[in-house]
Amino acid sequence: MSEQKIRLILDKIKEYDRIVIFRHRRPDGDAVGSTKGLREILRISFPKKDIRLINCDYSDYVAFLGDEDEAQPDDFYRSALAIVLDTATAERISNPKYELCREIIKIDHHIVTQPYGDICWIEEERSSTCEMIVKFYDVLKRELEINKEAATYLFTGMVTDSGRFRYRDVSGETLRLAGCLLDLGVDTDIVYANLYMDPFDELKFKSHMLKKIKLTANGVAYMYIDRATQEKFGMSFEQASACVSYMDSIRDSLIWIAFVECADGSIRVRLRSRFVTVSPLAEKYNGGGHACAAGATVYSSAEMKKLLREADLRLREYKENNEGWL
Numbered sequence: 001m002s003e004q005k006i007r008l009i010l011d012k013i014k015e016y017d018r019i020v021i022f023r024h025r026r027p028d029g030d031a032v033g034s035t036k037g038l039r040e041i042l043r044i045s046f047p048k049k050d051i052r053l054i055n056c057d058y059s060d061y062v063a064f065l066g067d068e069d070e071a072q073p074d075d076f077y078r079s080a081l082a083i084v085l086d087t088a089t090a091e092r093i094s095n096p097k098y099e100l101c102r103e104i105i106k107i108d109h110h111i112v113t114q115p116y117g118d119i120c121w122i123e124e125e126r127s128s129t130c131e132m133i134v135k136f137y138d139v140l141k142r143e144l145e146i147n148k149e150a151a152t153y154l155f156t157g158m159v160t161d162s163g164r165f166r167y168r169d170v171s172g173e174t175l176r177l178a179g180c181l182l183d184l185g186v187d188t189d190i191v192y193a194n195l196y197m198d199p200f201d202e203l204k205f206k207s208h209m210l211k212k213i214k215l216t217a218n219g220v221a222y223m224y225i226d227r228a229t230q231e232k233f234g235m236s237f238e239q240a241s242a243c244v245s246y247m248d249s250i251r252d253s254l255i256w257i258a259f260v261e262c263a264d265g266s267i268r269v270r271l272r273s274r275f276v277t278v279s280p281l282a283e284k285y286n287g288g289g290h291a292c293a294a295g296a297t298v299y300s301s302a303e304m305k306k307l308l309r310e311a312d313l314r315l316r317e318y319k320e321n322n323e324g325w326l
């Protein structure tokens with residue numbers, strides 16, 4: 001099934017001289033790694049085609065992977081094929097000019113809530129979109145080229161979206177595909193150092209925020225980071241948002257949530273879980289995502305408390321009806 005889709009996508013790519021690649025807003029390692037990886041594979045495989053990666057926002061977190069391409073006027077897009085990676089809903093696409101393109105291909109591993117695109121290859125059980133791009137290469141390797149640069153982009157996204165290959169959606173194939181990338185010479189020391197070394201001021205922020213973690217009656221861990229705290233510690237919004245991971249190893253706390261105040265007063269919600277599914281909760285609050293990693297937005301502290309109550313109830317029900325969790 002996926003091989004058929006992959007061949008259909010390659011046929012479509014061959015039809016176009018110009019291809020523009022897109023990803024979601026507030027990009028993470030998978031969004032950046034998959035788009036850069038695909039751009040590199042297509043550029044070296046089809047040197048005569050014009051392959052661009054054009055988005056409207058940026059991520060410090062994976063800035064070490066290098067730049068994207070410059071903005072272009074509307075006319076540039078009209079003859080292009082759009083390939084949108086790692087983006088569940090059209091509304092989350094970083095660059096709204098994707099709509100001007102002649103056709104749209106969507107490749108993603110998120111749960112589908114609002115479909116879009118002329119050709120969709122979606123595999124919710126894949127650990128990352130990067131994994132899908134490596135699969136794409138693997139199926140078509142007689143016709144495509146890859147190099148160490150592309151492998152580094154794709155390996156980075158596979159590592160970040162799978163929590164360093166710890167999450168449940170990591171399969172035998174995930175590791176086999178990651179192994180193909182390592183065979184191409186990815187320097188894992190450099191990748192891991194860039195991803196996981198903390199600047200000293202971030203460590204100070206972490207120690208402050210660890211003291212702010214609270215638990216609901218049934219064990220949902222949560223923290224709220226207001227703008228004043230972000231400013232006091234000199235944290236960018238992206239750095240502050242990373243605090244969700246500070247709560248990921250509390251025994252019995254199977255759901256953990258970071259609420260991060262945005263510049264416009266809205267509150268970004270980052271939900272994470274072990275065993276329990278949290279994506280329906282995110283969908284109720286203007287969001288979506290995966291079973292155990294989802295995002296949402298709330299607009300008041302009353303709404304934040306309501307979401308917390310619902311998360312707590314969900315966790316209580318889970319604990320009452322299941323055994324063997326930690």
Ligand code: AMP
Binds near residue numbers: 089092289293
């Ligand atoms: P985040 O906490 O923003 O890293 O989001 C966790 C996962 O949920 C990522 O895979 C996001 O792409 C996805 N996600 C976040 N916000 C939304 C949203 N508003 N709609 C759909 N998916 C989302």
